[in-house]
Every structure is written in C-alpha cells, then in structure tokens.
Amino acid sequence: xxxxxxxxxxxxxxxxxxxxxxxxxxxxxxxxxxxxxxxxxxxxxxxxxxxxxxxxxxxxxxxxxxxxxxxxxxxxxxxxxxxxxxxxxxxxxxxxxxxxxxxxxxxxxxxxxxxxxxxxxxxxxxxxxxxxxxxxxxxxxxxxxxxxxxxxxxxxxx
Amino acid sequence: xxxxxxxxxxxxxxxxxxxxxxxxxxxxxxxxxxxxxxxxxxxxxxxxxxxxxxxxxxxxxxxxxxxxxxxxxxxxxxxxxxxxxxxxxxxxxxxxxxxxxxxxxxxxxxxxxxxxxxxxxxxxxxxxxxxxxxxxxxxxxxxxxxxxxxxxxxxxxxxxxxxxxxxxxxxxxxxxxxxxxxxxxxxxxxxxxxxxxxxxxxxxxxxxxxxxxxxxxxxxxxxxxxxxxxxxxxxxxxxxxxxxxxxxxxxxxxxxxxxxxxxxxxxxxxxxxxxxxxxxxxxxxxxxxxxxxxxxxxxxxxxxxxxxxxxxxxxxxxxxxxxxxxxxxxxxxxxxxxxxxxxxxxxxxxxxxxxxxxxxxxxxxxxxxxxxxxxxxxxxxxxxxxxxxxxxxxxxxxxxxxxxxxxxxxxxxxxxxxxxxxxxxxxxxxxxxxxxxxxxxxxxxxxxxxxxxxxxxxxxxxxxxxxxxxxxxxxxxxxxxxxxxxxxxxxxxxxxxxxx
Numbered sequence: 001x002x003x004x005x006x007x008x009x010x011x012x013x014x015x016x017x018x019x020x021x022x023x024x025x026x027x028x029x030x031x032x033x034x035x036x037x038x039x040x041x042x043x044x045x046x047x048x049x050x051x052x053x054x055x056x057x058x059x060x061x062x063x064x065x066x067x068x069x070x071x072x073x074x075x076x077x078x079x080x081x082x083x084x085x086x087x088x089x090x091x092x093x094x095x096x097x098x099x100x101x102x103x104x105x106x107x108x109x110x111x112x113x114x115x116x117x118x119x120x121x122x123x124x125x126x127x128x129x130x131x132x133x134x135x136x137x138x139x140x141x142x143x144x145x146x147x148x149x150x151x152x153x154x155x156x157x158x
Numbered sequence: 159x160x161x162x163x164x165x166x167x168x169x170x171x172x173x174x175x176x177x178x179x180x181x182x183x184x185x186x187x188x189x190x191x192x193x194x195x196x197x198x199x200x201x202x203x204x205x206x207x208x209x210x211x212x213x214x215x216x217x218x219x220x221x222x223x224x225x226x227x228x229x230x231x232x233x234x235x236x237x238x239x240x241x242x243x244x245x246x247x248x249x250x251x252x253x254x255x256x257x258x259x260x261x262x263x264x265x266x267x268x269x270x271x272x273x274x275x276x277x278x279x280x281x282x283x284x285x286x287x288x289x290x291x292x293x294x295x296x297x298x299x300x301x302x303x304x305x306x307x308x309x310x311x312x313x314x315x316x317x318x319x320x321x322x323x324x325x326x327x328x329x330x331x332x333x334x335x336x337x338x339x340x341x342x343x344x345x346x347x348x349x350x351x352x353x354x355x356x357x358x359x360x361x362x363x364x365x366x367x368x369x370x371x372x373x374x375x376x377x378x379x380x381x382x383x384x385x386x387x388x389x390x391x392x393x394x395x396x397x398x399x400x401x402x403x404x405x406x407x408x409x410x411x412x413x414x415x416x417x418x419x420x421x422x423x424x425x426x427x428x429x430x431x432x433x434x435x436x437x438x439x440x441x442x443x444x445x446x447x448x449x450x451x452x453x454x455x456x457x458x459x460x461x462x463x464x465x466x467x468x469x470x471x472x473x474x475x476x477x478x479x480x481x482x483x484x485x486x487x488x489x490x491x492x493x494x495x496x497x498x499x500x501x502x503x504x505x506x507x508x509x510x511x512x513x514x515x516x517x518x519x520x521x522x523x524x525x526x527x528x529x530x531x532x533x534x535x536x537x538x539x540x541x542x543x544x545x546x547x548x549x550x551x552x553x554x555x556x557x558x559x560x561x562x563x564x565x566x567x568x569x570x571x572x573x574x575x576x577x578x579x580x581x582x583x584x585x586x587x588x589x590x591x592x593x594x595x596x597x598x599x600x601x602x603x604x605x606x607x608x609x610x611x612x613x614x615x616x617x618x619x620x621x622x623x624x625x626x627x628x629x630x631x632x633x634x635x636x637x638x639x640x641x642x643x644x645x646x647x648x649x650x651x652x653x654x655x656x657x658x
Contacts, residue, residue, distance in 0.1 A: 092578075116548075146211075
C-alpha cells in the first residue's frame with residue numbers, strides 16, 4: 001500500500017468517524033440550543049470531524065500525484081523494526097495483564113528483564129541485574145517513600 | 159509596594175525546604191530531559207505528575223514548572239554538542255551552536271546559551287508578575303461567551319502553527335474534544351460514551367492519555383532508530399563568553415527576550431515558535447547574515463533567550479485566565495485540577511501561595527539552572543553517552559508506574575498503551591498529537607461555557623457576535639482556519655512554518 005492510497009482513504013475514514021461520533025451523541029440526547037443536552041457538544045465535534053474528512057477527501061481527489069506521495073508504506077513504517085516494536089508492546093501488555101495477579105515486584109522484575117534483555121548480545125545476567133536494581137529503586141521511591149499502593153498479587157507478604 | 163510584599167510572600171513559600179527541594183528536583187529533571195533527546199518536557203511532566211499527588215499542590219506545581227523551564231536550558235546542550243535538539247525549542251540552536259562547537263568554541267556557545275537563558279528567564283518572571291494581576295482583574299468581567307471564544311482562539315492558533323497539514327490538526331482537535339466528553343456529563347451527571355466500561359465513567363485520564371501519546375509513542379519511534387549518539391570530542395573550556403561575544407550577543411538577547419515573552423503569552427504560541435522567529439529576526443538585523451549557519455553567536459543567543467522568556471510568558475494566560483497557551487500549560491492546568499485547584503482570575507486571590515510561590519521559585523530555579531548548566535556541564539555530557547537501550551526500559555517503567563498510580567487501576571495502563579499505539583500511528587501519518595491534547599484539556603471547560611452561554615441567551619447564537627472580545631476572537635479563529643482552504647492564505651502559513 002502506498003501513502004497516496006492511505007491519503008485517499010483517510011478522508012473517508014474521518015467522515016465515518018465523525019458520523020459515528022454523531023450517532024453516539026444522538027443516543028446521549030443532544031437537546032436544543034435553548035437547552036443543550038449531554039450529547040450536544042459531542043454532536044458538534046462529530047459534524048466537525050466529518051466536515052474536515054470531507055474537505056480532506058475532496059482536496060485529495062483534486063490534488064496531483066507528487067513524487068513524495070508515492071513513497072512506499074514500508075519506508076514510512078520501517079517494517080524491519082516491527083519485531084522490536086511488537087516485542088516491546090507485548091511485554092507492556094503482559095505487564096497490565098499480570099500486575100494484579102503476580103504483584104508489583106514479580107511482574108516488574110520479569111517485564112524489565114525482558115525490556116533490558118539485549119537480543120543481539122544475549123546478556124541474561126546483566127539484564128537481570130539491571131531489572132533487579134530498577135525494581136528495588138522504584139519500590140523504595142514509590143511504595144515506601146511516596147506510599148503508592150501497588151498490588152501484592154499471589155505473594156501477599158511482599 | 160503590594161507587588162514587593164507579594165513577592166516576598168512568594169519567596170517565603172519558595173524557600174521552604176520541601177519547596178526548595180521540589181524546585182531543584184524539577185529543574186534537574188528538566189535539564190536532564192532537555193539534554194536527552196527522545197523525551198521532551200511534556201513527556202517528563204506527565205511521567206512525574208503522579209509523584210506530585212503525594213506532595214502539597216504548591217510543591218507539585220513548582221516541580222512541574224521547573225521541568226518546563228529547565229528543559230529549555232538543557233535542550234541547548236545537545237544542540238551544541240551533538241547537533242541533535244534535546245527538545246523542539248532548541249532545534250534552531252543546532253544551526254550555529256554546533257558549528258561553533260566544531261570550531262572549538264563549544265564553551266562560549268554553551269555559556270552564552272546559559273547566560274541568555276538566565277537573563278531572559280528572569281525578565282519573563284518580572285513580566286509575569288506585572289501582567290498576571292491586571293489581566294486577572296480584567297478576566298473577572300468575562301462571561302461564558304468570552305471564555306468559549308478565547309478557548310476557540312487558543313485552539314485555532316495552535317492548529318495554525320502545528321507543523322504539517324492544518325486539516326489533520328483540526329481533526330485531531332475534534333477527536334480530542336470528543337475524548338474529553340467521555341464520562342459523566344457535568345450538568346446531568348449521566349454517564350456517556352463509556353461503552354459499558356466502568357473505567358471510563360470518570361472519563362479518559364489525562365495522565366495515561368498524555369503518557370501514551372507523548373511517552374510511549376516517542377519510545378516506539380525511537381526504537382526504530384536504535385543508533386548510538388556521537389558526542390563531539392571537544393574540550394569544553396572558556397565557558398564565560400569574552401567581551402566580543404558579549405558585544406555581539408547583547409542585542410540579540412534583549413530582542414529574543416522581548417519577542418519570546420510576548421509570543422509566549424499568545425495562545426498557541428510558545429517556546430518553539432519564538433526561538434524560530436528570533437533566529438529569523440537576528441538574521442535580518444545582522445550586518446553579516448551570511449555568517450548565520452556557520453557559527454554566529456547571535457544565532458545561539460537570540461533563540462535561546464527567546465525560548466526561555468516564552469516559557470514565563472506562557473504562564474500568564476494560565477494563571478490569569480485559566481486558559482493554557484500550549485500543551486505544556488495544558489498539562490499544568492490538568493495537574494492543578496487534579497490537585498483541586500482551578501486556575502483563572504480568582505486563583506490569585508484564592509490561592510496566592512500557588513501563584514507567588516511558583517513565581518518566586520522560578521527566580522530561585524533560574525539561579526539553580528545557571529549552576530547546573532555551567533559548572534556541571536561535564537556531567538550532562540557524560541549522561542549523553544548513556545545508550546538508549548539502557549534508558550528506554552526505565553522510561554517505560556516510569557510510564558507504567560505513572561499510569562497505574564494515578565487511580566491505582568490497571569485499566570489506566572491499557573488506556574495508556576492504546577494511546578501509545580495510536581500516537582505512534584498518528585505521528586507516522588503526520589498527525590500532530592498536540593492539538594488533540596489541548597482540545598482534550600480545554601474540552602470540559604469549552605462544553606461548560608458553551609452550554610452556559612446558550613442557556614443564558616435562551617438559545618440565541620447571536621450572543622457570541624454581540625460581545626466585542628468574543629466576536630474578535632471568533633473572527634481571528636475563522637481567519638486562521640480558513641487558511642486551510644484558501645490557497646493564497648495557505649502559502650502565507652507555509653512561509654511562517656518554513657521560517658521555523
């Protein structure tokens with residue numbers, strides 16, 4: 001897919017998004033000018049987004065194809081770096097999923113180990129150590145000093 | 159005399175040990191994020207926002223303000239030594255600062271950047287002291303109509319100055335406005351747009367949203383280019399500029415200071431635009447414009463003064479009107495609201511400790527920054543050499559803890575990660591997240607004022623066109639937004655942004 005193609009669908013996308021916002025606002029009751037309801041401003045924002053989408057679509061239709069606009073999508077999204085991005089995002093999502101179950105100390109240690117781990121150099125020990133230090137320091141700062149309430153998870157004595 | 163009395167009252171607050179520590183922590187972190195490319199003041203402020211919940215509001219605001227103006231100081235270091243701006247307002251410093259470093263004059267470049275920043279920062283605070291009070295008195299006469307129109311103007315100017323397509327800026331503002339309406343309705347108390355999710359009943363959190371859009375997305379972008387930074391191997395000596403340097407820099411510092419301050423006050427303006435305009439102005443005033451880009455000290459002195467002065471100017475609309483002039487101020491507004499404070503014309507009388515404490519702490523912070531940025535420059539250079547692969551897990555951990563600790567809720571982590579992924583996509587497709595955040599923060603106020611104005615006027619839209627300030631603000635907004643459509647005006651806007 002080329003950027004030019006993305007630009008073509010972006011107008012339609014925002015029109016659709018605006019219509020969706022309007023429908024949601026309508027459901028929440030938009031009221032009248034004299035007595036605006038909870039959906040009133042959202043309805044205006046929906047119309048606004050749709051109108052901008054329409055202008056985008058029209059301006060894209062009328063514009064000429066330039067060299068820059070035909071850049072390959074691969075260049076914009078740098079597919080070569082996707083494994084690293086997906087790896088990081090999966091670790092972060094796991095953190096959110098496991099935090100309440102495993103507790104702060106264990107979840108943070110595991111996720112930080114994964115984040116510090118250098119896949120090119122395979123340094124398990126140093127990344128484990130870095131993870132341990134970061135867990136210790138953040139625990140002291142946030143839990144002990146600032147009294148944030150972190151979940152204890154399956155090890156309630158922590 | 160009243161002003162002096164208030165200022166001394168402020169110093170009394172700023173010199174309290176805890177506030178002094180908060181100020182130092184703020185300017186230290188600010189310098190650090192300024193030095194480190196990849197995380198700007200917005201990201202750092204959102205990361206540290208949860209820390210402020212455990213301290214008093216005044217200490218929290220002092221710390222957050224310190225991060226903002228501290229980042230302006232620190233940003234110049236990377237621009238001069240690495241040719242990579244630590245944050246956006248220092249982009250223009252690269253042009254001549256790095257050239258000076260290549261010629262073995264990194265010391266004077268860093269020195270004049272720090273001194274210029276100090277002079278401009280101090281002037282900005284004086285201006286803030288003098289202007290905030292009269293403006294707040296004037297703002298007491300404003301009704302919901304004026305507030306609504308002023309907020310529209312703020313958003314329009316920000317969108318107008320946003321890099322890239324103005325249409326995308328507008329869409330972002332529309333989406334930000336909608337997102338701000340998620341949760342309970344301010345008048346009826348009814349939950350709306352929550353999709354049955356309990357976590358959304360109180361609305362989308364500002365902290366997870368900003369952390370996602372600025373923190374997580376920034377890291378995802380940086381993970382694509384995992385290279386090592388090359389720090390210029392030059393001896394940093396003679397940090398004190400010589401007589402000739404001072405002679406050449408004096409006028410640019412004065413011009414940059416004044417320009418930055420007034421551009422900082424304008425809604426949508428701020429440090430970034432003022433540094434670019436200052437550079438263009440100095441080039442125009444210079445007898446040797448051909449030296450610009452080849453190591454002219456004026457090209458460092460002017461913009462560095464302008465961006466520091468603008469940071470103080472940006473506090474004026476926030477403290478006196480309750481309207482943030484840029485995204486950083488929007489975040490500060492959000493922080494104040496989380497602490498139960500309501501910035502606006504009544505704040506100076508209801509919470510003088512916040513205003514005067516912050517103003518006085520800015521004087522103290524500027525002196526701290528001078529000490530941090532000149533004698534300790536070697537430490538910052540060493541920090542620059544820390545590899546990104548060591549830094550990014552720590553930044554991510556702060557994001558995770560920050561998002562969780564706001565409401566001790568895992569749902570906020572999911573919200574942050576969703577906005578992180580969205581922010582990454584937005585930036586890849588040239589959608590600037592700044593208008594979204596500003597609209598998100600202004601949204602509830604905008605809704606409240608619009609609905610109040612309509613109810614008071616019995617549904618008549620003419621109320622917006624009969625009050626001079628309202629009609630003026632709306633006309634300027636309309637003119638700016640029309641520039642998205644009219645080709646002749648589009649050219650003018652491109653010229654303004656290309657000057658940047």
